[in-house]
Amino acid sequence: MELTEAEFLRCYNVSLYEKPSFTVDLVIFTVRDEQLRVLLVKRAEHPFKDQWALPGGFLDLQCDDSVENCAMRKLVEKIGIRAPYLEQLKTYGSRERDPRGWTATTVYFALMASNSISLEKDQERVRWAPVQGEGVDKALAFDHAHILADAVVRLRSKLEYTHIAVHLLPEAFTLPELQQIYEIILQQPLDKSSFRRRVVQAGMLEEIAGKLRDGSGRPAQLYRFRDYDRKTFFPRSISRYAR
Amino acid sequence: MELTEAEFLRCYNVSLYEKPSFTVDLVIFTVRDEQLRVLLVKRAEHPFKDQWALPGGFLDLQCDDSVENCAMRKLVEKIGIRAPYLEQLKTYGSRERDPRGWTATTVYFALMASNSISLEKDQERVRWAPVQGEGVDKALAFDHAHILADAVVRLRSKLEYTHIAVHLLPEAFTLPELQQIYEIILQQPLDKSSFRRRVVQAGMLEEIAGKLRDGSGRPAQLYRFRDYDRKTFFPRSISRYAR
């Protein structure tokens, strides 16, 4: 598609480039009470005052060395700890998404074990909202519902062929616990022996020798994730009818 | 007294927060002369004057409605046509990546058929550089070598489980041509019958009835990509020893 000369000139003549506002937002997932949950905060200020939104805010050029640093800073500010998993999701930028004008937000998504967080303090303004389908049961500010949907799709998709689900559990976990995480997020039951074969063959878990977890039946072997840096991939997607 | 949202917006000063410079860059891939190639431009201005760089530039708040629109505009400016495939890669932002100070760039990657482009006009300043390994045989400006490496990794990875390779070919193509695209990018030979089985079973190609492509041997059946919108996934990765 060729640009007309008029179109070209309209764009070209703007020599003074105004900058968009730039923010970083976070989609922080955890699994708790057998539900995938996302952290939401109630906005204190306009626009969208008192509506639920993804946590985030403006980049601070003085203290943030990089966009990722900014995301990590905001994560610490919101929930007080470093997330075991932080990945850039996507950047959303347009004139429309914020009534204040042109903004861009780079969204990160984080995974954490539910035992590593306690948010009892301020239930009114910060909440772990259960994810149903690809969203939550609340209206969200800005385009955050759309962003959250993208994040949920990405999480499910990555679950199919990577090991990121281990980051939703504490360091020591059992295979049935890990399988349950998959089942909760993918919303379908998985076969026990296939799941174990898959996970064991991928070779990224190691037994914690002698340690077991008690329950009402036979105690389960505890494992830990072996190599946090190595990115292991499954050769096939984990759910039988993926897409 | 509380402000209403309308009052808040009236008083809101957009320039309160210092903002980073915001650019959009493009990694435009094609396959030509049996090589994966990326479009590079020689920088006309400082910094990194006369070094090769990914095409891109500043967002124009007046004419770009969104980041993606900006990417499409720049694509049209650089090569004069709409790309059949455009996907956001990642956003890179830090104080270090540009000597002028804090900048962020949102990078898109595009795929196109090599027949749809002709860049004979300005070989000195615009070039389709062959990709070797995860980069090119030239020093690149800014952090563009790093960005390019990420883009190549993403391209290879997506080739394993999606159909995006069809966008590197013209609308009508043969299965051997498609297989060759995979082999060039993945840098390994693929089995003919397995490849055909896979691609046909995925069901996203349709024969162009009666149409054949001539060559030195038996003419090959021409196909077209059936559903440009539907995202089809392979259940397994296409290369045997993926990762």
Next chain:
DNA sequence: CCCATTAGTTATAACAAGAAACTATTGAAG
């Protein structure tokens, strides 16, 4: 001491992929 409960393994049948040999269709050489 038996049973419910959960963990973990094994056997098998169905299925998918890799490899190689096979057939098919064209152009060019002689």
Next chain:
DNA sequence: CTTCAATAGTTTCTTGTTATAACTAATGGG
């Protein structure tokens, strides 16, 4: 006109992987 080289496309068979279900194992509680 025949043969051969070249490329397209299919078939067959072997091998490897997955789903399923039945099996064994280990624990606590009645």
